[in-house]
Amino acid sequence: MTNPAENRITVGELAARFLESCGVRAAFGVISIHNMPILDAFHRRQKIRFVSSRGEAGACNMADAYARVTGTLGAFVTSTGTGAGNAAGAMVEALTAGTPLLHLTGQIESPFLDRDLGYIHEHPAQLAMLQSVGKAAFRIRNAETALATLREAHRLAFTAPCGPVSIEIPIDIQKQLMDLPEDLHPLPVRPVQPEPGGVQALADRLAKAKRPMLWLGGGARGARGAVERFVKMGWGVVTTVQGRGIVPEDHPACLGSYNLQPPSEKLYQTCDAMLVVGSRLRSNETLSYKLKLPQPLYRIDANPLAHNRGYTSDYFVQGDAEATLNALADLLEGRMNVDTALVEDVQKARAQAAASLEDALGAYATLKNEVGAQLGKAIWWVRDITLSNSMWGNRAPVLDHPRAGVHALGGGIGQGLAMGIGTAVANAEHELGRRTVVLSGDGGFMLNVGELACAVQEKADFTLILMNDRRYGVIRNIQDDIYGSRHAYVDLHTPDFAAFCASLGVKHLLLEKPADTAAVLQQAAGLRGPVVVEVDMNAWGPFQAKFAGPILKKD
Incomplete structure (x- = not known):
């Protein structure tokens, strides 16, 4: 006989099983007291790989990149209050890019919600905040409506224009027992047929x-x-x-x-x-x-x-x-x-446009060309907002796959490293067979540098090209162009990246001059796990032309 207890699950487990039915193979997030029923279900069931990011912003960027390269649902889990708030900027990026994401977040116990009691970890306007940085946001108020809410969130995430949808689940509701539904599949989302x-x-x-x-x-x-x-x-x-x-x-x-x-x-x-x-x-x-x-x-x-x-x-x-x-x-x-x-x-x-780009790069044309030559054509090309991406990464190397390019579309720096991790995890879990290559600047890299520890723990396979000029290069150029070369707040103290990478167990290669580019990238191509190739831009010298923000056309 069937044990009735086997057909009783928590709402937290329902969320985990629903993601499984959506084809999610990896989810990202930070464990906390307000999401443990969900993550405990991940752990017990072992159907979804859970990647422990070092911050909620990183988790969202990872899920965003995972969804972009696979064309499937991205999923990430945060805590309530500050934890959910930490993901806001990354959700704006996903909204800008039209990425279908499902964000599961906690909330304090239902009896104390919305009463302005100063309850620990409560964010009294969390739902409104999530609505403002995503496509929609819902609260599951009881077990009876949990599946319907999950299905509607999935439908909205995939309804054009796609985007991130949040669901907050109070911790007492996550723990609530319910009957296991017979059908956990999401609602079909049919393409818009033209008239x-x-x-x-x-x-x-x-x-x-x-x-x-x-x-x-x-x-x-x-x-x-x-x-x-x-x-x-x-x-x-x-x-x-x-x-x-x-x-x-x-x-x-x-x-x-x-x-x-x-x-x-x-x-x-x-x-x-x-x-x-x-x-x-x-x-x-x-x-x-x-x-x-x-x-x-x-x-x-x-x-x-x-x-x-x-x-x-x-x-x-x-x-x-x-x-x-x-x-x-x-x-x-x-x-x-x-x-x-x-x-x-x-x-x-x-050919004329490419030649003009080549002329503007000067010595850096070597790097542009050798990325494709040494790292191969079958790459996921992940980029942060940095001077080198604006100069050449947005147009080179040659891409051959509709989802090969992953970049910070909204213009925020510091998202490339986490996106690289999400891409590498997606490549492994979905057996996509491509190499993940990340282009980042030193300023953006330091913004979420803690995620490099996540990359080591997850054995994420990628090569990160770190363009180190020890400053915010684009901003400095704008200051030269408009502000009389008054270089305010752009020079950065950066660590010894070789020593820093060694402390984490990350392979580090220093690229000091253009003549070494082919050999260094060829060496990086033969290594597994996270690899950082640091380009010493001060040794290389400046670009032939200056990039000082988005190109404007004069009337």
Whole structure:
């Protein structure tokens, strides 16, 4: 006979089992007295790998990167009050990037909630805070509604535009017993299907175009097969930084993410149509909306609010990128007569933009080129906000996978190390077979440097290229450009990174001069676990050109 006790579980265990049913293989967080029923269930069941981060911000960044590279749900667990608050900045990043995350957090005992008693660990406005930094936030108030709340949170996280959803569960509710539900699966989230008449109208507008361009954003990452149909029709392709790799960046028709350089803008003026798919046309990729894009400009987006944002849409179709592009290709294949010179012109524009980038880098062009040559093409390219990323990391090395690029889209520093850990864990748990490479500056690295201990404990496999100039390089350049070279608050005291890494058991390689780049990166490629390659930028010297913040276009 079945023991009735075997069919009784806590709400904390329900949360763990629900994540399992969502396909989550690794979750991240910090254990505390206000989440122990959840984490105890992880531990007992051994179905989900739990990564103990050193801070809640790191946990969220790890889950964010995990979700980005796998295309599945990211999950992280925090404590209540300060613990949940620590994750706020990282949740803003996930919201900006449109990453589907589920954040489980604790709360104090239900009888004392919302009574302004000064109860230990209470954050009286925690739910409002979480709502402000995520897509939505819920409180589970009893066992009876727990599964419904989890399912709705998952549905919202995956409903376009995707984003992080928080659920706070008071500790007494986490411990509450309930019957094990027969079905724990999440609700299906179906792609937004375009209205056929709208697709037909868009096809009619595009059919006569001779030099059409596709502009692909992060919302099109699942549409590679559909995009390939347009490439076969002769279309040119350009991507945002978030859309890199949807078309392999060494494809002749791909401009890569050289989307705002003068040769690209000149190319756009020879085109007679642009179709923007899954992109918000963000300010720093459009010269603050002054980049001259081809006209007419058409848009496809699952979010209806994208219509006329930033740029006026000559026609807009709401729909999932893959479904809408496939429906559009069905109507255009065999109907278009695209100029065969377009692809050649795309190649020329890309070559000119890449050459200009190479000239701006000076000695650092060696590093850019050797990353691809020594670490391989099959990489996860994870970047923090740092001078080197702005100069070259956002456009090189060549990426060949729609999810290969992971970066701090919202512009916050200090998130790259944790994102690298999350990516490495995802690569291992999902057997994705790629190398994780992280690009970080010394200032950002120090912001969450404690997560390097987490990387050692988890045996996270990655190579971190640490660009050390002992300062906030971009800010210093802005001060040179605008503030009369008054270098206030930008010079940084940094540790002896070799000694610091040794104290943690992290492999450290020093790269003091460009001539050693190939050998050092080749050595790093042969090592396992976390590896730090420190580039001594003061020994290398300055870039050939100065980067002083996002490029602006003068009227």
